[in-house]
Structures are given as structure tokens and as C-alpha cells.
Amino acid sequence: MSVGVWLVRPAAEALGQRVAEAVGGEVVRPWLQEGRSREVFARLYPTRAQWVLIGTTGIAVRFLDGLMTDKRRDAAVVVLDEGAHFAVSLLCGHEGGANRLAYRVANAVNAVPIVTTASEAVRPLTLGVGCRLGARAEAIEACVKLALGTRDLGEVREVATVDLKAQERGLLEFCEWHGLPLRIFSRAALAARPWVTRPSAWVERHVGAVGVCEPCALLASARATLLVPKTTLNGVAVAVAQDSWEAA
Structure with missing residues (x-):
């Protein structure tokens, strides 16, 4: 139907x-x-x-x-x-x-x-994720857990990435495993809001913005602050943003 x-x-x-x-x-x-x-x-x-x-x-x-x-x-x-x-x-x-x-x-x-x-309202974390082409869901999960540290995936409200990665199978599988919605931002949106702690010349050449995971994590929440900056592992980059009423 x-x-x-x-x-x-x-x-x-x-x-x-x-x-x-x-x-x-x-x-x-x-x-x-x-x-x-x-x-x-x-x-x-x-x-x-x-x-x-x-x-x-x-x-x-x-x-x-x-x-x-x-x-x-x-x-x-x-x-x-x-x-x-x-x-x-x-x-x-x-x-x-x-x-x-x-x-x-x-x-x-x-x-x-x-x-x-x-149930979504009480989850304060958003994940920004960037990854190389063909990254497996297991690799994405490993990097996410590294970035979260002692925090739990149950605290995550949504995952955000750039439009180039909208159909990345490993990312879609990771979101499916954990019941997390995937939010997509355009390259133009990331370029207009370059909130990054470590600008990447490679990302700028290939994506058109100086970063992916940090601006995606922050764009996903209007009142977020960066909790965990860009964390990388095996071709995956993850940043974690947390809701903050002080940032609203």
C-alpha cells in the first residue's frame, strides 16, 4: 500500500x-x-x-x-x-x-x-557523521561509540550528514540498527555555516565545505553546543552536539 x-x-x-x-x-x-x-x-x-x-x-x-x-x-x-x-x-x-x-x-x-x-524530546544528543565511500555500518558504529565515550546511544535523537552521503549503505544500516532518523543537509548549508574546530582542505576540495560532521551535528539542533569535536576512526568522522538552552 x-x-x-x-x-x-x-x-x-x-x-x-x-x-x-x-x-x-x-x-x-x-x-x-x-x-x-x-x-x-x-x-x-x-x-x-x-x-x-x-x-x-x-x-x-x-x-x-x-x-x-x-x-x-x-x-x-x-x-x-x-x-x-x-x-x-x-x-x-x-x-x-x-x-x-x-x-x-x-x-x-x-x-x-x-x-x-x-521520547524524542528527552534525547539531548545529535550526531554529525562523515565517512569514506563504502564505509561499513560496523565501522560507523565503532567511531560513534568512541565519540560518545561513556554516553549511551539511547541519548541520541538523530544522525545528520551531508547530501553526498544520503544513500551511503553503511550509514543507512547503522541508523536502521538503532532506530535513528537520518537528516540530510546540503553542501551549500554546510558551506554557509562552517562551524569546525579543524578545517579540512581535503573535505573542502571534495565537498565544498571545510567540514561535515561538526556543522551537521550543530545544524541538527538550533540550540546545540558542540559536546565532542570531530573524532575519527577507520575512515569515519563523528561529532556530537548536545542541546543547550544557553545556546538558544
């Missing part, structure tokens, strides 16, 4: 197609269906396990009114604004996979994933 990508307006057609391609979904155009949009959504909502609604959270809330029955059975919903700024996990974050879907949508359009479930 594919993800339904609901377009509130025809103006979002190009964005909807991009999202659908990224998440393996199918675009739904309510103006081609018989009946009012809200009635069409009510009819189609149970036919998908997950939905991406491209529009406002207000519209999504109104459409969902009366349709929700149980968090273990309801279809997950992510809301993406038409400007592609924020991908909001609105309904069934854990049980339905909306949290994971929000990251997939955000990575596809360079948006910010918004996750508000309590």
Missing part, C-alpha cells in the same frame, strides 16, 4: 510529484474526485497506511476530525507546507511511522522535520 500524497491545491503539483517519487507514494488530486475535498479525504483515508498532506496543519486537523479511532490502527499523517519549509509528523508518529516519514519527506525537499513525540 503506497503512501498517499494529498495535494490541497493544484499549485503544489510539482512538489507533490517530487515527494511521491522520494517516498514511493502516489499523488492524490481531490479536485478530480467527485464530492468536496473533505468528503473525498474521509473516503480515501482508510485506504492508505500513510499520508503526506501538502498544505496547512489547520486543513489537516479539520480533515482528520472524526476519522481517528486508535493510534495503532489510524493512518499516519505528515503535513508539508507548500513552501517546503517544514515536514510535520502530525498523527501516529511512532505506531504509524509518521516520524520516520517526516524525515524522508524533509530530506527529499530540504525541509526541517518536526517531531514532537515525548
